[in-house]
Amino acid sequence: MKKAILLAVACAFAAAASAQQYKWTDKNGRVQYGDAPPPGVKATPLRPPPPAPAAAAKRADPKAAGKGLLTPAEKDAEYRKRQAEAAKDRDKLAKDQQAAEAKKENCARAQDYLRNLQSGQRLSGVDSKGERYYLDExxxxxxxAKAQQGVQQWCK
Structure with a gap:
């Protein structure tokens, strides 16, 4: 029911809006407006207002209207550009994460090596002949000293 009433009101306004409007002066000197002037009165027909300049500019120059009126090729090019930027950002993020993981691993190794050196236990190594030797003081x-430099470098 509400839709029917709304439709009837809209039709009435549309009919009134499409009718010719007139302007005239009555006996008392007041300016009157209406869609039909009284008989015997000099009435001036009114013209509808011109369209807004922004609407005319949009129709005249679609390139100046902005990004709302892009051709499919331009939309596709922008989409591909955004995809390339997103891929570059993902690659950079992945590289940064790998670098952070490598730094964390190197820090842990350097700290373990320093801890072993400072433990006071006897440490050994293997020479070029494959024989074991023990480190002196x-x-x-x-x-x-090298291990401390490694800890400073990797564990910032």
Missing amino acids: AQIAQET
Whole structure:
């Protein structure tokens, strides 16, 4: 029921809007407006207002209207550009994550090596002939200094 009433009101307004409007002056000197002037009165027909300049500009120059009126090829090019930027961002994020994981691993290794050097246990290594040798105090001090530099480098 509400829809029917709304439709009837809309039709009435549409009919009134499409009718010719007139302007005239009555006996008392007041300006009157209506769709039919009284007989015997000089009436001036009114013209509808011109369209807004923004609407005319949009019709005249679709390129100046902005991104709302892009051709399918332009839309596709923008889509591909956004996809390429997103892929670049994903790659950068993946590289950053890999670098962070590698740094974390290297930090853990450097800390473990430093802890082993400072533990006071006897440490050994393998020479070029494949034989085991034990580190003396000078070598342990030298390796400890290197390990501390590694911890400083990787564990910032």
